[in-house]
Amino acid sequence: MREVNAGFSPCGMGGLGKTTLAKKIYSQSQVVGHFKHLVWAYVSQNCQKRKVWEDILSDLNILSEADKKMKVEKLAEKISSFLEENKCLVILDDIWNTGDWDSLKPAFSARETRSKILVTSRNKEIISHADRKSFLYELQYLNYEQSWELFQKIAFPPTNSPGLPLAIIILGGILATKYPSLTEWLKVSVNVKSYLKSDKGEVLRDVLALSYDDLPPYLRPCFLYLSHFPEDYEIPAGRLIQLWVAEGIVSLKQEEGDAGQIAEDVAEGYLMELAERCMIQVRERDIATLKIRSFQMHDLMRDVCLSKAKQEKFLNIADQSNACLLSTLGSVRRISVHKFFSMQCIRNPRLLSLLLFDGFLPKEECRKLLPLTMQNYFDNHEDEDLNPLLWFVAVLGWSVLATKCRGIWKYMFNNFNFLRVLDYERGGEAGCKLPNDIGKLIHLRFSRLRGLEFFSSKLPSSLGNLSCLQTLDLRIGICSESIHVPNVLCRMRQLRHLYLPEQCSRKTKLKLGTLRNLQTLVNFNTKSCYVEDLINMTNIRELEIRGPFNIEDFNTEDLSKNPPIVRSKYLHSLSIINDEGRIDPRHLAHLLLSCENISKLSLVVEISKLPEYHYLSSNLAYIKLGRCMLEEDPMPTLEKLPYLRMLELHEMAFIGKELFCSAQGFPRLESLSLSHLHNLDEWKVDEGAMPSIQQLEIQKCIQLKKLRDGLRLIATLEELKIESMPKTFKDKVEEGGEDFCKVRHVPSIIFHDCFGSNYD
Known part of the structure; x- marks a missing residue:
């Protein structure tokens, strides 16, 4: 493949299609196969250097919690080093001025690299400023006929x-x-x-x-x-x-x-x-x-x-430029905070909604208060005796930070008593614990605290006062393994969407049977919740079970005598995620029998054997299986589902050696992904199987030797993606290989990160 030009850069006025053109390049199969990593970062008029660099690290899957707290210059060094060692395409979308490019440039300073940068901008001077050798592609207006x-x-x-x-x-x-x-x-x-x-x-x-x-x-x-x-x-x-x-x-x-x-x-x-x-x-x-x-x-x-x-006086975006205005303006009852903003500047007692998109405290202040966090200390001094002075500095920093956070929480809870929406977007340190004062927000209908990190494992019982809540997201971060949720959620009878912590304390079992309006329930766990409460949730649409799923007093002799688990005809999505061991196949079968209308099913849990076909909803359109350790081929069961469009077998979902797709099987299947099936060495496809398949992905099935002849007859296949497979497998499939005749009709064949392969 020809090398992608280092300085290809679309430019032109807003609305001409610069971003669209860049996205077409970004998603081209030849580009995807050419680079080991692809990264997209939005820059825009308000360039935030740290956010752009964190987004790049996140896209590269190398952003750690430590990175979020380190100095911004270190982020640039990490990106530059990675781009030097790996072949990446980085797209910087919508750079507005040369100063923004100069601030971002340290991350792209690697001298010898096969990585490429693509920039889009409204100003063509920025392109030449960034790279005099770059190819400037100036988009033109459409003529009359094109328009x-x-x-x-x-x-x-x-x-x-x-x-x-x-x-x-x-x-x-x-x-x-x-x-x-x-x-x-x-x-x-x-x-x-x-x-x-x-x-x-x-x-x-x-x-x-x-x-x-x-x-x-x-x-x-x-x-x-x-x-x-x-x-x-x-x-x-x-x-x-x-x-x-x-x-x-x-x-x-x-x-x-x-x-x-x-x-x-x-x-x-x-x-x-x-x-x-x-x-x-x-x-x-x-x-x-x-x-x-x-x-x-x-x-x-x-x-x-x-x-x-x-x-329309619908909303105010709070920033330092209008701090004085917000202290006197009472007519606007919605405020959104995009960058850190002192909460005490908002003095509108009739505020209805508050959306926060930045840290609870400015990062610079956190770094001053926490020059060395305890976690970083332990990571870097594993085999050394504890330094009492450093320990004292860390504890003192946490104490000061907790006091500041507590002051912010109390100000909000005591001054915004009409608040309906409190949406916290970004995680980070939030103090010792959530204050009891939250119970004063009796008009609150939406509360999202996801990602906030508290030091205490207990949530306040005053949460029970929030009887108007419709959405409650408690997926908070915490130092301890589990979080104590007080048994007060049953009072919130208006709840429509409930997101529990990933691990609730098992000392208290939550009673949820009164939540008849619930539509979404995430992180339900039978060790901290009652299974029988699910039957009262007749409006439930999405159910995610995390951890063990055990049915008490289950009749194993006569399964038909067990009461149904779910009675909602609206349930369309069921997920079970469990790292703690195998689920009883009889319990799983009984649960699935209750979910007769679901269209999405995700099982990331050891089950060893898939329930028989009659236990599965005929409406299923999407199935994901992971870590199931299935010993028997699941295809004879799954291929009978009449409306199944997408199937993913991932991460040891199947531990056998052979999969078989029979003729007329999977009549509507459009996408199939086989990933991390380490024992799979044979995949047979009969003529007439999967007549509607469009996308096929084979990833890290390292024992699979070849593609079968049945693929030759599937005319609908549009994309074949081969990723992290042995080079011998890749050589057979690509042009000139013995299996190429089976897939030569496929418009897009992508090879990515195959062992020992060379894309230069």
Whole structure:
């Protein structure tokens, strides 16, 4: 393969498609196979050097907790060293000025490296400043014919070409919602014509503004709510929908329109409407349902959103520049904090929502208070006697930090008594414990404390006062192995989404049987919760069991006499994750028999034998098996499922030597992934098996010798990915090898990180 140009850099005004072009390069099979690691980092107008570098390390899978606390210069050294030793492609998207590049440059200072950097920018001077030898690719405006062709693709669904020049896409999205009403089209035409006399930049802004003006009243607050999130932030759809519902943006009148439909369903429809209008850019869809899982906003669309939110007094973004204003302004009742901001500057007693996207304390202050954490000390002085002075410094630092954190918590809990939403995005030190004062927030409907690190293993019993809570996320970090959750959750009868800690203290068993509105339950454990409570949760949609799953008083002689475990006809997703040993196959079979409508099943637990076919829901579209240690071939059971579209057998899911896919098996399967099946040496595929397969991944199945002839007859296969396989296997599959004739019809064949292979 030809070497990717070191300085290929798209540039041009916002909305021309720089990011789209970079993403096409990023996802090309030849590029994926050429580089060992691919990294994407958003820079944007507000360049945060540390965040960009941490994002790069995270994409490279080498970001540690210690990295988050080390000096920023050390991060640059770590990146530079890694890029020198490994062949990587790094895309820096949307650099605004030369100063930002100069601040980021130390991470890319390796002299001899096969890694490449691709930069996108609106300013072509930045490209030449970064690298005089770089190839500048300046995107051009579409001509009339190209613009008309694109417009038709967007305005006349269902043909949709995502990621094309922004103004045309937005305008097409507006008209697509009005098709085939000629009257409505003429109204839009009149509005647009008045803008076309302006320069191109103003036309773009005006068309984006028109997309907001055209929104129906019920969608406007939904769109404005997106202004809470930072630039280039990938917004999880589920979390956003929970926020919309908690704030009452989805009205009960609209919810009551359809028996069986709930607020979350209505909100999901609103999100789909915003996507159809091209006002958001979908990033990920649910595997089983194809519903939106995450999305982003184009930065120009986000500018419109921020402008309208400010104009409507919908939201304030808190930063040091408006600290004085926030101390006196009481009309805006939603505040979002993107960078550290002193909470005491907010003096609005009628505040409704507070979203925090940065650390609880500034990182610089944490580093001063904690010059040497205890964990780092032990890591670096394993075989040495404890230094009393260093121990004292560390303990003193923790003490000062805990006092500061406690003061912030108490200020919030005592001054924002009308708060409905408290969403904490970023983990980090949060003090000794969560203060009892949280019980004063009796109007709270959404509380997300995920990733916060407390020193105490006990949560306050005053949580029971929060009877209005709809979403509670307790997946907090802690020094001890388990967290004591007081037995007060049963009072929260409005709860719709509950995320328990990964390990709850087993001293107290939580009573959850009163939570009849619960839709999401994560980290349910039979050692800290009662199995019989699940039967009362008739609205449950997603259930994740972590740890052992044991049914008390189970009748092993006559299985039919055991009562059902789940009675919710809405349950669509079931996960079981257990590192503590094998699950009783009879208990698993009985649980699966209760889940007759699930479409997603994930089993990361030792089961040794897959339950028989009649225990599995015929609606299953996605199955993931991991660490199951199956001794018998699971394919004869799984291939009978009529709607199964994606199957993943990962990490010793199967420990036998042979898998067999028979003729007419897996009629709807589109994606199959075989990964870390270390004993697999034979995979047989009959003619007529998997007639709909599009993607096939084989990863680290080190005993597998060859591909079978059956693949030759699968005309639908579009992508074959071979990763971390022996070079002998790769040599057989690639062009010229003995197995190439079986896959020569596949448009995209990707080899990645195969042992001993050379991609230069």
